[in-house]
Amino acid sequence: MAKESTQVEILDAAAALIAERGYTATSVDDIALRAGVAKGSVYYNFGSKADILEAILQRGVGRLSELMSSAREGREGLDALEHMAAAAIEVIRDRTDFAKILAAEVFRVGRQWEESIGAVREAAISQFAEVIAPMRPDLDAHLAGGAVFGSVLVAGLEWMVFESDRPFEDVLAVVKALLGGLVKA
Amino acid sequence: MAKESTQVEILDAAAALIAERGYTATSVDDIALRAGVAKGSVYYNFGSKADILEAILQRGVGRLSELMSSAREGREGLDALEHMAAAAIEVIRDRTDFAKILAAEVFRVGRQWEESIGAVREAAISQFAEVIAPMRPDLDAHLAGGAVFGSVLVAGLEWMVFESDRPFEDVLAVVKALLGGLVKA
Structure with missing residues (x-):
């Protein structure tokens, strides 16, 4: 039986490589090597390289949806948007490779x-849109x-890639400032 | 002698393919076919596929810098930011393939x-940062x-890729609303 820990290792290795080099430039051999597993194990756990990318996206979108929905629950307007943005920044911090792949794809x-990419757009863009509409x-x-x-x-990735010494609060403050513009004077 | 029009055709063809499939998945053969030129002509005009991507980025950043700088000239604060954002949205509209490659890279x-990517970041992010700092x-x-x-x-690409029937003004209105949040009450 496929072990969950092996699958997670394969997905993490693949996400790091694809985020760095792109999908086509990453081979299943590279993924196996980085994950420290046999190539056969990669194919045993995932049918193909495309299936691995699907799984990376689905895992990321699952996390993003979950955190954004629970941040939104019981809130509305600016308060909801601020909490949803904070949840999304957390996902970018904790799953930076997923966020880079998302930006690329x-x-x-x-x-x-x-x-799967459509599901991410739906999870992120549409959730914000629903709160902004009214x-x-x-x-x-x-x-x-x-x-x-x-x-x-972009602020989240700029932070993680180029200014990771800054605290989380600095990124959130910037996004909150922009969100404040959605409140009509 | 290399004709400028041939070079532009090669760059446009390459940008469209790379935006769609990614860099590694695009071959020089594909670029030559799409541009309607011989493969030798691609190599004659550009030394390698990497040089073509460099040229696409440099051409895009040149246009972005130029339009953003002239939008900013003689303006400051929110007024400058709004005009710079409008200029950047124009570049995304007119050079959508460049903008997609930029998001990916x-x-x-x-x-x-x-x-070259650093130059684009400098041209776009730093120009906004300079106005925001004071x-x-x-x-x-x-x-x-x-x-x-x-x-x-993201608003510009969302518009061009999924909602291109919307007028330019709708995208600008959204970005202006967020920019308004940078003005302290």
Whole structure:
């Protein structure tokens, strides 16, 4: 039987390599080597390289959805947005490779894992959009959700990749400042 | 002598393919076929596939820098940020393939074209950061520049890829709303 720990090791190794080099430049051999398992074990646990990427995306989106939904629960308006943004920044901090892959893949269409990427967009952009819609009927809520998600994703990755000595609060403060603009004077 | 029009055709073809499939999955043969030129002509005009990506990034960053600088000229504070954001959205509209490649590559380090990607980050994020710094000394200006650039990039690509029937003004309105949050009450 496939051990869950082996699967997690394979997914973590694959996410690190794909985040660094891109999907096509990463081979199953590379993934096996990095995970410290036999190539056969990779194929035993996941049918193909595309299936591994699917699993990385699904694991990431699961975590993102879960944290954003629970951050939103019982809140509305700016308060909900601030807590959802904080949850999303936590996911970027804890799953930086997933976030990098997301940034790389979210606007590519026609790839095999398009559906999983669509689920991430739905989880992130649409959740923000739903909260923004009643606050700002004058704006296109979906584009606004995209803008908020973009500010979280890029500020979060900028932090993790180039300024990781900064505290979490500095990133959150920046996103909160922008979110404040959605409250009509 | 290399014709400029041939070079532009090669760059446009390569940008479209790389934006769609990624760098490694795009071959020089694919680029030649899409551009309608001989493979030898691709190598004659550009030494390698990596040089083509460098040229795509440099051409994009040149345009982005130019438009953002001239939008900023003679302005400051929120007024400057709004005009710079509008200029960046125009670049995303007119050079969507470049913008997709940028989103995919901006947080990958150690690649051959890291310097060109650094120039884009400098052109976009740092220009926003310079304007934000005196407005909001309480924030990390660089992270704030990243957040603003992220909101522009993701809202702009969301628009071009999934909601291109919307007018330019809808995207700008969303980004302006967020920028308004940087003005202290």
